[in-house]
Amino acid sequence: DAKTTQPNSMESNEEEPVHLPCNHSTISGTDYIHWYRQLPSQGPEYVIHGLTSNVNNRMASLAIAEDRKSSTLILHRATLRDAAVYYCILRGNTPLVFGKGTRLSVIA
Amino acid sequence: EPEVTQTPSHQVTQMGQEVILRCVPISNHLYFYWYRQILGQKVEFLVSFYNNEISEKSEIFDDQFSVERPDGSNFTLKIRSTKLEDSAMYFCASKLGLATNTGELFFGEGSRLTVL
Numbered sequence: 193d194a195k196t197t198q199p200n201s202m203e204s205n206e207e208e209p210v211h212l213p214c215n216h217s218t219i220s221g222t223d224y225i226h227w228y229r230q231l232p233s234q235g236p237e238y239v240i241h242g243l244t245s246n247v248n249n250r251m252a253s254l255a256i257a258e259d260r261k262s263s264t265l266i267l268h269r270a271t272l273r274d275a276a277v278y279y280c281i282l283r284g285n286t287p288l289v290f291g292k293g294t295r296l297s298v299i300a
Numbered sequence: 301e302p303e304v305t306q307t308p309s310h311q312v313t314q315m316g317q318e319v320i321l322r323c324v325p326i327s328n329h330l331y332f333y334w335y336r337q338i339l340g341q342k343v344e345f346l347v348s349f350y351n352n353e354i355s356e357k358s359e360i361f362d363d364q365f366s367v368e369r370p371d372g373s374n375f376t377l378k379i380r381s382t383k384l385e386d387s388a389m390y391f392c393a394s395k396l397g398l399a400t401n402t403g404e405l406f407f408g409e410g411s412r413l414t415v416l
Contacts, residue, residue, distance in 0.1 A: 228405075235304075235391045235407030236335075236343060279343075287333060287356060288405060290343040 196280045201295040204270045212265040212294055214280030219260050224283045227254065227265045228290075229276040236279070236290070239265065270298045302326045304408035306392050312414045313382055321377045321411045323392030331395040332375045333405065334367065336360070336388040343391065349375065382415045389413075 197215040204210040216225070227239040240247055240254045242263070247254040253266040267274055279293040305324045313319050325332050334346040347357040349367055366378045375394075379386055389410040395403040 230343070235393075235410050236405075237407065238404040241404075287345045287348050289345060290335075292342060 196282060196291055198278075198280050198291065198294045200292065201297065203297045203299060204267075206272060206298055206300050207269050210267040210270045210274070210296065212267075212278050212280075212296065213262065214264070215262045216280070216282050217261045219282055220284065222284055225254065225256060225260075225263050226281045226283050226288065227252070228279045228281065228288070229274075230279070230293070231273075231276045239278070241283075270296075272298050272300060274298055302406075304392055304394055304406050306390075306408035306411045308411055309409070310412045310414070312416065315384060315415055316381050319379045319382055319386075319413060321379075321390050321392075321413070323375045323377070323408060324373050325375055325392065325394030326396070326406055327373070329394035329396050329406070331355075331403070332367075332369070333393040333395075334377045335391045335393065335407075337391065337410075338385075338388045346377075346390075379413075382413070384415050387413055387415045 224241050224243050226241040228236045229239050230236045240249050240252050242254045242256055255264045275298045277293040277295050279290050281288055307322045332349040335343050336346055337343045345358050347361045347367055348355045364380050368376050389412050391407050391410045393405040393407045395405050397403045
């Protein structure tokens, strides 16, 4: 899988929007952009995925740059429960490969 | 909501002992996975399993590891002779569909293995 780059950590205030960036300049045309998160002491959890167009679901939105070399996961209103490590993963025809992700802290 | 369940939640074993970690994937899922996470480190892929055979494995998954789907519901990971460095959280995951690059993986809560 192609490499992604994410900030090690970010901080947000509760009930404010959070934009988690991910750079993937070597993405190939068939790679999907996946986001998973891992809450403390839990297994990873699927958040969202997309290919070219922006995507929305009940958990988050995914904004994908026109050249697909970067993307942003948007949590519209952060809650304390959203404190987790967020992983941006490019996925071709291989299993998910996790990087170090971004550790999001949410301040009450 | 259907979920992946894993047992035991925590196992302590002596070095050199055999360990079997058990997983019950979501019932209609076709693809099964084991990952592990050493404390403070990344989640690492071990093996994927489809149609009763291993479809892909990582370098970590050496001859000491094996997987099996002994019946229609369980998916097991066996470590034949545990080493200290096998101490980790082991996550089972399953996926429904055939599309390898889009399907959502559902993870269990993990089994913590401590090797003394």
